[in-house]
Amino acid sequence: MAQMKFLCDAERCIECNGCVTACKNANETDWGIQRRRVVTLDDGKPSEVSISVACMHCDDAPCMAVCPTDCFYKTDDGIVLHDKDICIGCGYCLYACPFGAPQFPKEEAFGERGKMDKCTFCAGGPAETKEEEYEKYGANRIAEGKLPLCAEMCSTKALLAGDAQTISDIFRQRVVYRGHEDGGWSSVEKAQMSGPDVSANLDEMAYDATRATREG
């Protein structure tokens, strides 16, 4: 069985927010609900880095562990989904989630939370009919054999979605190609980012695994 995961290549993300828009469009989420977000570190500085993040469909999901209603479940593909018929909008999943994925429509009195909404990996949710499913959870692209729209629409292919093995293979190829010495956790040599050959180096850094050879 596949283990579905998202992976965002921070060296490729250009903070275009295309994923956010694609998600909103594919799932037609409620007003104020934005299932995916882009976090930018050091905005406006040379060291600026952006990463797109949504529900990460954790193996040991904190939301599942703390939910008082037990409305979460994991599909065979490792996707964390929840049943809005059982959700009471208590907010505990929001307290527990490291990624700020759960969101609540604030439409009730005294700020009482509505039914929780979060990324479904475009896998819909439990419902009687397709229409009901779309209304409650948004698109079920997985049932149609498609991947989440955010990753499909990513212009720089920074955001990858799919089986953990497959996407980590792609990322590993990129990392090796860029010259990381210890698997993406350290930067490539700083020397590449300065000096007269910088233009060439920048171009080289933009290479990805889809290019056959370094010589191009």
Add this chain to the structure above:
Amino acid sequence: MHTLMQCLWRLRMIGAVLLLAVLAASLAPPTSAAEPDEEIGQAVGTVDADTWRQVKSGENFIDSRHDSTYNLINPSGETWRQIRNEWVSPAGLIAIGGMLTVLVIFYLVVGRNDLDHERTGRKILRWTAFERSLHWTVATLFIALSLTGLNLLYGKFVFRHVFGDVFWANMIMGSKLIHNYAGPVFGILLIVILAKWLKVNLPKKHDWEWFKQGGGMVGDKHPDAGFANAGEKVWFWLLASVGMLVVVSGFVLDFPIFGQTRDNMQWANMFHGVTSLILMTVALGHIYIGTLGTEGALEGMATGYVDETWAKQHHNLWYEEVKDNAGQPQQSDPPVGDDTATAHRPN
């Protein structure tokens, strides 16, 4: 005429050409080569260990989501989860289960605290109608909040499997609604009841002696007690301290519209769980003593009047004061319209 038109046409052509030239000049690429520093500035930065350190520091980040202060990774939730699931939840079960066990054993071994002498039939007003309605309203709310709160903490392990999804969905939704709406009412009434009974619950010297004799729960001893004995005072001050913490933390959780952060609510939830479980545990003792544990205690809070014998046995100092004030104990027929009467409580 013809030549004039031609002249104008030519002027217009010259103007157009000039405009194009200016436009072309402004759109042309700069003559100097691209500055390396400038390009680096526009490039996506490298991602290294410092980047992840910065995520951890929680500084210098922006989130594309409106009004959001969420960092990329917020590990405090995992801490909250561990505390709630690994400590608070089992500790609450142990505390409540332990207290129930102790009470059952105590009842079986020691039994009810009976009156030592025959009832005289003379009744003394102990609780006015206002106090009784306040007590029973707060008690009802307390029980409702306890049951719904326990359902929120433990219900999923039992009822969903027993009753199925649809019943469970309604049950847990009802629990949340009752909890969220009864909570503020309880909070306000708790403050009223604390203010009302503050005076009789101020600690006195004889309370220490009461503790040393274990409140006379076992054996025939009856240590001195005023209107409220030392045990009741402990319950009062527990409600005034821990109870108020329950109320305050509950308010933080109930109305997420005052800009409280996720971290605030994690703390509030933890406090709310720990303090309310303490209250529930002690409340079991209070309920036991007030019903099964003591002969004649419940009738005091039910009718407002206690028997002279009961007053003498459990609250001797209060009894003496009442007797002195009234000259003699009141007549056996309870006066009608006791809501205007004032209970005697000099202690």
